[in-house]
Amino acid sequence: MKSFERRKRRPGEFATIRAEMKRRNCLMRRYRLVILVASVLTVGTADTSAGLLRHTFAVVLQDMRGAVQAQSNSEPAKAGGDSAPGAQAPAQKDDDGITLRRRVDVINPYRVQFRDVTSEAGIHFHHERAASPQKLYLETMGPGVAWIDYNNDGYLDAFFVNSGLTPFFHPDSAPQPALYRNNRDGTFTDVTAESKIRTDGTFFFGVAVADYDNDGFPDIYMTGYRHSVLLHNNRDGTFTDVTAKAGVGDDGAWATAAGWFDYDHDGKLDLLVTNYVQYDEDHPELCGEEPTGHRDYCHPDKFKGSAAKLYHNNGDGTFTDVTEKAGLTNTDGKSLAVVLADLDGDGWPDIFIANDTQRNFLYLNNGDGTFRDATRKANVGFSEDGRAEAGMSADAADVMNNGLLYLFVSHLDFELNRLYRNNGDGTFTDFTIASGVGQTNILNSSFGARFFDFDNDGWRDLLVINGHILDDIPLHHPEVTYEEEKTLYRNMGEARFVDVTRTEGKDFRAKHVGRGLAVGDYDNDGWQDFLVSNNGEDAQLFRNEGGSSPEAKGNHWLAVKLIGVTSNRDGIGAAIRVRAGDFSSYDQVKGGMSYCSAQDPRVFFGLGAHDRVDTLIVRWPSGYVQEMKDVPADTVVQVTEGVGAKALKYPAPHPR
Ligand SMILES: [Ca+2]
Numbered sequence: 031m032k033s034f035e036r037r038k039r040r041p042g043e044f045a046t047i048r049a050e051m052k053r054r055n056c057l058m059r060r061y062r063l064v065i066l067v068a069s070v071l072t073v074g075t076a077d078t079s080a081g082l083l084r085h086t087f088a089v090v091l092q093d094m095r096g097a098v099q100a101q102s103n104s105e106p107a108k109a110g111g112d113s114a115p116g117a118q119a120p121a122q123k124d125d126d127g128i129t130l131r132r133r134v135d136v137i138n139p140y141r142v143q144f145r146d147v148t149s150e151a152g153i154h155f156h157h158e159r160a161a162s163p164q165k166l167y168l169e170t171m172g173p174g175v176a177w178i179d180y181n182n183d184g185y186l187d188a189f190f191v192n193s194g195l196t197p198f199f200h201p202d203s204a205p206q207p208a209l210y211r212n213n214r215d216g217t218f219t220d221v222t223a224e225s226k227i228r229t230d231g232t233f234f235f236g237v238a239v240a241d242y243d244n245d246g247f248p249d250i251y252m253t254g255y256r257h258s259v260l261l262h263n264n265r266d267g268t269f270t271d272v273t274a275k276a277g278v279g280d281d282g283a284w285a286t287a288a289g290w291f292d293y294d295h296d297g298k299l300d301l302l303v304t305n306y307v308q309y310d311e312d313h314p315e316l317c318g319e320e321p322t323g324h325r326d327y328c329h330p331d332k333f334k335g336s337a338a339k340l341y342h343n344n345g346d347g348t349f350t351d352v353t354e355k356a357g358l359t360n361t362d363g364k365s366l367a368v369v370l371a372d373l374d375g376d377g378w379p380d381i382f383i384a385n386d387t388q389r390n391f392l393y394l395n396n397g398d399g400t401f402r403d404a405t406r407k408a409n410v411g412f413s414e415d416g417r418a419e420a421g422m423s424a425d426a427a428d429v430m431n432n433g434l435l436y437l438f439v440s441h442l443d444f445e446l447n448r449l450y451r452n453n454g455d456g457t458f459t460d461f462t463i464a465s466g467v468g469q470t471n472i473l474n475s476s477f478g479a480r481f482f483d484f485d486n487d488g489w490r491d492l493l494v495i496n497g498h499i500l501d502d503i504p505l506h507h508p509e510v511t512y513e514e515e516k517t518l519y520r521n522m523g524e525a526r527f528v529d530v531t532r533t534e535g536k537d538f539r540a541k542h543v544g545r546g547l548a549v550g551d552y553d554n555d556g557w558q559d560f561l562v563s564n565n566g567e568d569a570q571l572f573r574n575e576g577g578s579s580p581e582a583k584g585n586h587w588l589a590v591k592l593i594g595v596t597s598n599r600d601g602i603g604a605a606i607r608v609r610a611g612d613f614s615s616y617d618q619v620k621g622g623m624s625y626c627s628a629q630d631p632r633v634f635f636g637l638g639a640h641d642r643v644d645t646l647i648v649r650w651p652s653g654y655v656q657e658m659k660d661v662p663a664d665t666v667v668q669v670t671e672g673v674g675a676k677a678l679k680y681p682a683p684h685p686r
């Protein structure tokens with residue numbers, strides 16, 4: 031009787047049972063995964079800690095919740111065909127056999143996307159590659175890109191570096207850089223002509239921006255081949271080339287990355303210029319395959335390295351080359367990136383340089399105008415297995431929210447990009463594999479890279495711009511392309527990075543020959559945007575659409591703009607700590623970063639659910655410590671050294 035009754039089910043009941051069984055199976059699979067992951071972590075990883083384990087559990091549990099949610103969302107619509115409000119489209123299967131929607135729920139839960147707004151913003155800068163059949167080495171490197179608020183209206187303007195003339199490339203007019211003014215309504219206007227920025231055919235690569243003369247307006251340093259240029263901002267929209275008087279031309283060298291910092295704490299910003307290789311374009315090495323005559327861009331091993339230069343700011347518009355005095359003469363360098371930050375926490379800014387095929391350099395500041403090479407002791411010169419890699423980009427950030435700056439260096443294809451964990455005792459540990467920033471990018475050649483909290487959840491994420499050096503790379507490695515996707519990693523907490531590139535739109539995933547990356551909030555909405563410079567292609571502006579994501583609505587932010595009085599006016603070298611409840615985040619106003627590019631000078635903090643900051647503490651390079659209490663979130667706070675803080679209001683869009 032009972033068995034007969036069981037056979038007589040109500041219509042639709044079988045479907046419900048099937049759904050329930052499927053849900054239970056799904057949960058069981060995930061419980062098994064929890065146990066598996068826990069076992070692997072406990073047994074197999076040197077970096078296992080209670081925190082990481084907790085985090086892994088949290089991720090997997092979140093995944094389970096996401097799966098349950100997705101399950102309930104995919105249940106059939108009720109009789110009558112009404113679809114529930116907020117019902118989601120059927121999930122797409124991806125090639126891992128896991129539904130893409132579930133992956134998005136877990137790895138990009140706030141659904142923050144970047145949109146290519148280059149064209150609608152009115153930016154139409156094209157980098158001239160200066161390509162020749164001879165494949166001059168200069169052609170494939172560069173360019174960088176910059177954010178600079180040149181007219182000091184609180185809105186970031188954009189500056190693009192261009193190439194120049196070579197013995198094999200001499201058009202009627204030399205390629206020119208470009209300055210675009212931010213119209214405060216999402217668009218830009220090309221103001222290059224009125225800015226009087228015009229170059230003479232010098233081949234430029236990178237850019238560093240800072241207010242070196244403390245007059246309140248940011249100035250521009252452009253790195254170039256055989257000659258670099260300092261452009262003083264005249265405060266009326268025009269710039270003057272003051273290189274000769276300043277004595278910072280770096281003549282004869284191939285300058286790449288540069289950065290500003292006040293290494294001797296005298297209140298005046300000094301200039302660190304890194305140089306690549308000793309290269310003679312008039313008698314170029316021609317590289318490639320001899321028998322076939324097939325030309326290729328040279329390998330850096332063909333050339334000798336070139337030492338960086340440190341220029342001390344004398345405060346009267348002139349600088350003195352103090353490279354030797356400071357102990358920085360090292361011709362092993364084939365440098366492409368620099369980050370200037372206090373890496374050992376002693377209050378003095380240090381120098382980290384990424385070198386191509388040579389070890390990186392870490393120079394710690396002795397506090398007496400000299401530096402010591404601490405690379406080997408600090409363990410940041412090589413990959414974990416002792417190889418010097420390609421070193422195209424560098425950044426430093428607190429990705430653990432523990433007050434220690436980790437170092438990131440990007441590399442070529444078939445090398446892993448490296449993350450070095452700061453152990454807080456002057457040493458670092460290669461954290462690449464454990465952190466997850468290496469593997470998914472193995473076929474890409476990574477140039478510009480920056481840490482920033484793209485979804486404002488309180489954890490700094492990582493954006494990497496890719497593009498190969500060799501335009502014929504598929505001939506050598508068919509699986510590698512010249513144009514490459516960008517890579518976005520989300521920090522899932524405690525420096526566990528997950529590649530979320532596939533959760534971004536097609537604009538973001540379009541392939542380019544990526545080089546420079548400048549991160550900045552050009553529309554002052556608190557969601558950080560970015561500029562990309564591509565070799566031989568149009569530059570790109572990506573807008574962070576986080577502000578219009580319903581899922582991200584609960585995430586808050588705070589930006590800090592510093593005005594130094596005793597310290598250098600830009601506050602470069604200042605350390606900032608933010609506390610909100612049990613949340614704490616730390617950063618510094620750093621010099622250099624990324625690949626040959628200049629970043630938003632403000633420091634941004636994602637705050638997650640915190641809509642107020644309990645304390646904001648600024649430790650200025652002068653040593654003065656300034657503390658502000660109960661600061662509202664979702665605003666740019668301007669802190670003037672020793673004076674006070676105010677929330678900046680941005681003027682309404684002005685008529686065009
Ligand atoms: Ca200035």
Ligand SMILES: [Ca+2]
Nearest residue numbers: 292294296298
């Ligand atoms: Ca100084």
Ligand SMILES: [Ca+2]
Nearest residue numbers: 483485487489
């Ligand atoms: Ca984040």
Ligand SMILES: [Ca+2]
Nearest residue numbers: 551553555557
């Ligand atoms: Ca923005």
